[in-house]
Amino acid sequence: MSISLKQFSKACWSEVYNRIIGAVVFLDDYSAECLHWDGGLFNLITNGAVAVKSLSPFECAKKNQKKAVFITQATNTQLQTIHQIISNSDITHCIVISCVSFEIVYLEINNGKDVSDTVLAEKAQAEATNQLENLLINWVGKQQCVVEVVYIPLFTISPTNVVFLTPPYRNLYPTYDEKLTPDTPSFDLYSLSRDERFLVRSLASSLNNMFGSMNMKEDIFYMGAFSSLIAGILENSPICVTRRKNCSNPVSLILVDRTLDLCGVTSHSTESVLDKVMAVLPKFPGHSNDVAVDMSSLCEANIFTKGSYLDEVQLSPGCLFHANDDSCVQTYDHMINKSEKEVMFDLYNKLSKLDVQKSPGPKVLLKVTPQSIEKIISASKGNYDIIIKHLGLLQQGLGVVQTLKSPKLSELQLLMSLERQVQQNLAASRDSTSVLNQISHLIKARKQRNLSLENLLALLTHVYSLVGTEVIFNKQHEESVQESLSVAILEDHKSLFACEFEHPMTLEKSQAIAKKIMDRFKEISQMRSILQKYNSVIKPCETGTGHEYRGVLQQLVEDLVDTDRPEMVDLRHRNEGIKDLLRSGLNILTSKKKTTKHPLDNSTVILFVVGGITAEECKQLHRSIITSGVDNVVLIGSTKFVTPIEAMKDVLNIQRYKD
Structure with missing residues (x-):
């Protein structure tokens, strides 16, 4: 790879930071979550933003604030929100940063119209740019104004060096107009609802841009009907075809439907501390991949409870991931990949060094309990110099303690x-x-x-x-x-x-x-x-006694890294079929049987699960890869981290029953 996924994300945010000097920044929840994993609010402030607000029709810029930057998914609803904010403000300089490509924005703006000729001619990007600029000029309504629209693919976060998630697509799930299977064997994008189509096209377009930025030319494999739709767009979309002609780094992209195996994401049998924390603590407001940690035990302020302010003070929650603190990034990685015992010792050793005078000194312990960690954290109460300096670590420690002590x-x-x-x-x-x-x-x-x-x-x-x-x-x-x-x-x-x-x-x-x-x-x-080979997930234990769950993803990865290269009959290659027959037609009588394309033929493999994944699955898959000894770089991606309850609600689509 020319750049890593973390570098790709940082490069995207650098483009944002270059445009926000002196501006009020309005951003939606998806962009805010991506920002959180790049460093958070202070990244905007330190790079020149004068204020940061939610992309909400109830927000506006102050009278003296003339420049506004909107970071948005550019749906019609969000564009109307931008219109309302501009109408309630007095800005003269307006920048819209679309997190989805202008080809998708063009389809959104012109919903209901036949624009296929423009798309096929690859003119959608230019048309969308013109339409958006004209809208902004009309909304600002001043002769002397500056407007700019730009596409920056803000859609990835990287919890670890090998795992990435896509918060803007957290609602994307393998369903066909709310059904788990399509009505007919021959289905296409129009088997989906309008919202589902928008998300599928947007994800494919975002992946395309990511591959372009990383100089990647992909071979596409898929397992599951829904993944075949995403694979089809990436394989056949004119802009994707054009991009592949100009890229040189080969990569294998494996797309898998979550619905093929819901056992892993609905299981509470996990060793991962992160899975336990996410199952117990509430979500961080507006986020899908981080939790809210109660910080009241460290502070003298009261928290917001039961719908009323206590002493008119609201205490913001803490969280687990702190991108600007290397020690916290390491601890977060341990929460995914290490045992609970190892995580507890890691936290204890780091917290013991915070304040030698107030905290208990490091001891040789046989076991670290939540109470022993809590005791060290409590020693920092009211010592705001220590709290500010080590705020990330304290939040992580409290998050683990609150989880392990929770009923x-x-x-x-x-x-x-x-x-x-x-x-x-x-x-x-x-x-x-x-x-x-x-x-x-x-x-x-x-x-x-x-x-x-x-x-x-x-x-x-x-x-x-x-x-x-x-x-x-x-x-x-x-x-x-x-x-x-x-x-x-x-x-x-x-x-x-x-x-x-x-x-x-x-x-x-x-x-x-x-x-x-x-x-x-x-x-x-x-x-x-x-499925033919992976249709069963109850397998005899390797010890010879009893049975164990071995998920579809685990079986797939084990076959993927097997040096004997067993045939993966359930994994389809996008180029299989008539193209191969036509390509080999002249030599069909004299040539040997064509060797089936294998994902490990490329040095980089991206396994992307559509519909969510758990930290435990990421750990097990990564462990299978590194113990196999293969030299390939294997990245694990998904739309989000999920808990058993979230996975259940996704597949049952529980909210549709309320009406």
Whole structure:
């Protein structure tokens, strides 16, 4: 690679920083999350921004602030928001930084019109630029004004050197107008809803620009119907074809649908500290990949609780990732790749060195507990010189302590135990009928067992994905689960849907929702039926006793790095088919059988999971790669980090049932 993914992201933000001197910066949540992983708010301030605000119709620039920079996904809704902000301000210099390519912006602006000729002629970029500039000139409404529109692909964050995520595409999921499978075998982009099409095109376009910036020429592999759509755009889009002609670094891009294996993302059986923290603590406001850490134990300020200000002071939450602190970046990497014990010792050793006079001195401990870390952190309370100097590390320490001391952790441990029981029951008897009965009882007794309905739905998602087509559940037992769910939804619908219903929930309505959810579970069990080799994820343990879960991604990567290069029949290469026949037609009688293209033929491989991934999966996949001894650089990408509850809500699309 000519540059790394971190360097690509930093180069993009450098372009932003060059344009913000003296400006009020308005940015959307997606851009704000990407900024957080580059260094955060102070990167904008230190590079010359006079103010930073949310891209909201309720915001505006002050009277004396004449320059505004908008960082946006450039959807029609966001463009209207920019219009409102400009109307409420008195700016004369306006810059719009679009995080999606102008080809996509052109389709968005001209939604409903036939613009195929312009796109095919590769004139969409110029047309979108002209249209946006004219809109801005009209909105500013002054003869003497400066407007500029620029595309900067702000869409990647890099939690580690080998893992990257794409926050603007956190809502992209392998569905076809809310269905898990397309209605017909022959499907295209128009099998998707308008919003889904926009996200698919935007992701493909963003990847294209990233490859161009990194001088990459990709071979595209895919597994899953949805990934084939993204692969098709990257393979056939005129702008992608043109870019590949000018790039020289070969790379293999492997796209995989998350829906092929939902076990890994709905499992609570994780060694990763990061997965535990994300499952326990609330999300950092507006973000999908970081958490909010309660900082009140370090400060004398009161926190915002129960809808009212206490002493009119609000304490901002802390978080886990701190890009400008190398020590914190290392600790964050440990939260993904090291054991809980190693993370605890790492935190203890670093925190022990903060303030020798106030903190307990480093000791040789056999075990570091949350209490021992908490004791060191508490010693820094009120010492704001120490707090400011080591704020990132203190936030990470508090985040881990709050997780390990949370009552939620016992619920997660119970769910881990249940998952192991289910796994062994199914492995021992593929026609096992006790599993659903057990879960049905758990749903009924959930409050006595301190189990949330959300986590039990995640467990059911895990079970149905785990068994796939190998187990046919008893119809009566499924009906029993459905009945239990309907009663639970009636009782817990407000917390499940996190909103008030327009009309009161009735038993009839909860029964209808329960039926739809059960139908979805049955769809989930069928997702791997299209696979030949990776259709089962319950495998005998290497020790010879018992069975274990080995996910589709894990099996794929193990085959990928196997020196014997076994045939990966489920991994399709975008160039397979008629093109190969035509290319070899002249020599078909004399040539040997064409060797199948292998991802490791290229020195760099990017495995991208559409629909989310866990830190535990990243760790296991990376471990398989480095222990294999292959020389290839293998990067792991996805749309976001997910927790079991988030993964369940994504695949069930739970919010659609609230109406």
